[in-house]
Amino acid sequence: MDALFLKLIVAFPLLAAAILLLSAGRMPARATCVIGTGSVGLSALMAARVATHATSPASLHVPLWSWMRVEGFSTRIAFTLDPLSLVMMLVVTFVGFLILLYACGYMRDDPDIARFFGYMTLFVAAMLVLVFSSDLLSLYIGWEGVGICSYLLIGFWHIDSANVAAARKAFIVTRIGDAAMLCGLLLLATRAGTLEIAPLLAAPPASATAAFLLLGGAVAKSAQAPLQTWLPDAMAGPTPVSALIHAATMVTAGVYLIARLHPLFAAVPAAMATVALIGLVTLLLAAGSALVQTDIKRILAYSTMSQIGYMFLALGAGAWQAAIFHLVTHAVFKALLFMAAGAVILRVHHRQDIYQMGGLARAMPGVFAAFLAGAAALAGLPLLTAGFYSKEMILQGAWHANPLLWAGALLGALATAVYIFRCIFIVFFGPRHTDPTGRTGATMALPLLCLGILALVGGWIDMPDAIAPVHLLSRLLSPLFGAPTAEGPSWLLWTGSLVPLAGVGLAWLLWRPRIRAFTPPEDAVARLARTGWGFDTLYDTLVVRPFVALGRLNQTDICDRLSDATAATARAGGRMLGRMQSGQVRRYAGWIAAGTIAALCLGAWP
Amino acid sequence: MSTTSPAQALLLAAVLFATGMLGVLARRNLLLMLMSIEIMLNAAALAFIAAGARWHAPQGQVMFLMILSLAAAEAAIGLAIILRLHAAGRPTLDADTGNRLKG
Amino acid sequence: MPDLPFLLFSLVAAAAAIMVVTRPIAVHALLYLVVVLLALAGLFFALGAPFAAMLEIIIYAGAVMVLFVFVVMMLNLGRPDRDRERHWMAPAVWIGPSLLSGLLLAALWPALRAAPPAGPGSPTVIGPEAVGIMLYGPYVLSVELASFLLLAGLISAFHIGRDIRGTGTGTGTGTGTGDA
């Protein structure tokens, strides 16, 4: 029964995608919304049903069909449900459903709404395939599938060529990681003869190369340094897309991959250290960038990078539960933040510059409350917010791995609180720069409400012992990851609680209402931070432009010149021989003589 | 009769042939070229005669007769062409100018 | 060592041939050519082919050369022609042809040297009778062919030489468009 449900969870969005895409816009908008949202809703219901019945540690395996079976290698398409995929399934279906519901309101007036929902449901299906797959190669189907959906959705408003370029960039940068990951798969398949995850993990081939190649895929997908440049540009897509794909689900696929294959990574200390380092660097760089952004969605994008950096840090520190916990809470509060931001953007005529907003708290108190809840969770304000607990767990894990990592993470936490409350103070307080119109409809308000509550109370499923001995998530995941690490000294908890508060206070000092808003000095560092630390320029100069320029130079194909040269030689030879046909008797006689001599020579000296 | 060696005659034939060829290639006057061709023909005839003498066979002289008729026909036509060219306004008989196969 | 008459005839033939190709005056060349032919006739005689020698003198040195003489007379060559010939025979002109002829000789020489030595006994005289039997025996077909050739030569010579001075045909009196 559960097996059937598992299939249906994937089948519903897939079917909806097929219907919506094949209808080619001939369906009324309302029906489109119902089909799109309803299918994911059904999946969510079924996921809940499966979750309540299958909390036992035994995992459920649903083989579907054999994909490729050749000499020395075979792979099947099969789903598996274990605690990790259970958690991911719930996140994807529930958050996905709420975001689709929100999108019904957000995209109401778009003529292409059928295409939008088609892509969105296709994305949900692909993400579920990614999550459920018990075989790395069928996981790769979902992995690339979410990538292409991300491409389609970032470039959804394709009349603007900037959107198209952003979409292409997102796909290509992640594709670089995907190619690395594919190489990793090839390596594993060659070593082990299978890509089935369970046997692969039962006897992990301690291959540093494989771990690093897979890490490449994860880094690109999760927008970590040095392949993080696509994520800020990806904000060109509609806001529900940013919420679903570029905050809650797809970008965390890298975290999921590493968690899923953690024995493989744990066997290679260098890879673990690299993961942690990448996490730390991204977390600090992105937080620094977020501090100086002016576009509300870009702030959130950098914040996403930074938070995924936390997850990588946790993974690298071996705190697997912490990473997944943060993944869940982050999915909730970041989706909430994006949707709230989207609501703001809709009301202020599609403006995204925070300096053009201001004072919106009174005009839209509901949205403000939602944004505030999300921001509090993001900053990790103690006790009341989900983000606090997950971040606390990561800090504990980092402390155990290396106090330096902990210090960096703490610095990041400070910056997080500062940049998100900077955003709040500028957008919702102070003088009003624009008059919001309309109101946020029910379809948009309901998801905000749900997620707002979750962002506050969702963390209570797992708390430090010092507060309350609740370990729902850790216990659920422990069959997979082993027992969670013991907690550190209690001053760790105090520091972790106080730093975000300090950050809020700092933001208050700098950007509080009714003072002249603090503008950071416009120096080189700030400019660099705003442009994402110059990675874009670097890649553009080093790779993209030389590559394209050389290609342009060779547009007519140098090999073609070779064949042209042959033709030219033949033609020149013909012209030369043609000149010999002068019609002059004596010349002909000379050639006859020469020929005779040559023949004689051949005959005389055989 | 004598100790005449046909091999020496062959060598002479080669010399005559080369000389005739030199004339054909070097001279521009059609008349002189024709004469040089006669030398070459005669060289060939000499070679045949020498071969016939070597093998005590009359075929050599038979071939000489063939060459003779060939030379006669060639001389007749060649000289007719020369006369024609001369009459047609090309008194120099320059072989290098008649390279268009017409007029 | 070949006997003296043979050597003499050979030298005369070779020297006269060289004279033929180098004379600027056509009549001189023609006379040298006759010398060549006569010397060759002597050689033929020495090689035991009296019939061929006679034919060489009668037909070649006689009939064919007379034809040449007639033509030379009709051409009415004079001093300008001689000067032009001299001009045409500049030393540089000779380089290429000499090279080719030398090469030919060099190529022929070893081949001829390798010719099998003379058979047993001295060359026997092969008279007209043997030649005639051979001609009208196995070679009758080639005699026919030769007659065809001569007929063809006759007809074409007649055709080409027809109204040589006439004004009736455009081709005969054209100014020679190919002269350029």
Add this chain to the structure above:
Amino acid sequence: MIALPALVLLPAIGGLAAWLSGQGDRPTHLPWWVAIATIILQTVLLLVVTLTAGFGTGPWLGHFSIPWIPALGIAARMDMDGLSLVLLWLTTLLSFPCVILSARDIGERPGLFLLLVLTTIAGVDGVFLATDLFLFFFFWELMLVPMYVLILRWGHEDRRRAAIKFFLFTQGSGLLMLVAILGLVILHWRSTGTLTFDYFALADTVLTPATAMALMLGFFIAFAVKLPVVPLHVWLPDTHTQAPTAGSVLLAGILLKTGGYGLIRFVVLLFPDAAARFTPVALALGVAGILYGAWLSLAQDDMKRLIAYSSVSHLGFVLLGVFSGSPMGMRGAVVQMVAHGLSTGALFVIAGSLQDRLHTRDMRRMGGLWQALPHLSSVALFFAIASLGLPGMGNFVGEFLVLLATWRISPPTAILGAAGLVLSAVYSLTMIGRAFLGPPATGPDPDHAGPDFGVRQMTVLGLTMALLLVLGTYPQPILDLSLPAGPHATQPEAGRP
């Protein structure tokens, strides 16, 4: 199995019928209907062949042989194995878009056009079946000439040059193959005393390594030109660009596959040792093709040229797979050939339709076509995504198996091949972005972009999409069939009458 020659003769006869039916003065669609009837009959015939094939009696599924020129040991011999069957199906399936979509709008002498198209198909079918080397060469040449005339007569602006280039390259390489065939036959004759062109007999010829290498190179170059392999690919962009749509589809979809087929059947299986020694070079050439084709594809402005270079890139994988020396790579190469035939064939249909509507192939003058032509654009998007190797579509299965097989013998080669996948994403998405997305172009008026794809196009292309998806998610039937039967495998006449 008398059906094998029938598979070759039917398109030829159908072509003649189409030509004769178009001889009237009035313009008529009669030839078109005759051609459609022909390919439907062909499909039925192939279905019959498939169903009656001798599965289970050995790898060879069908056999046909009658003496042709006994004095020279030449027979009209045809044998069919799984590889032939797969490629015959590909040919038959691709003849539908060729005939239904592109031949319909030929204004000038449609009968002759269809005759040439169907004759080419007949030649290709013959190539896939013939196991007498003389017969093989006959069909090899047979498919070139009609294609040459197609390009010369119905091509685009620079068709003369393209047609001559096509002809010279393929003909020249074909001559090289003829020399190799004759060399092999004569060597076999010298060593055994029997003069024969029979594939199975010739496979037993005892050759010194050097001769085997020389003969193998003769075959290899002929097929490498056809496949094409860098740097012998230069005829392909010009030809594809200038050919009429049906010609491009035939070329990309089927004719190039004869190169891959020949590599498998006549290079790797006929000269296994020489091919094994040649492997490093072949792998290098394959990777060079993948990367170079993708790189140049990216730099093109002409849509058809872009697709043509992408073909070069895709078929580099075929070369890798064929020379990977493992059944896995071979199967992957076959799947890649089928998938490439479907996806690139469809892309050429789309590029041709765009040219019909906009009268340009220059992507600088396109842009924003999605508004005017949503159906066409979404179809193009699908096939572009398929061609960039998205898992779940046929191309990925082929590429993955090829890379996996390559990784076993040379990981660096496989890594470079995987880098080609990144580039394929770059050029595919660039093409989509430049032609269909973005603001509407200022060039040709998008309002006059002509009608969008109708039912006819959507049906045919929709079926192609479905096939690609099936191939990508359930490739097992093709994988099982696609391993070629070696010349030493049990031959069908041994098992059955």
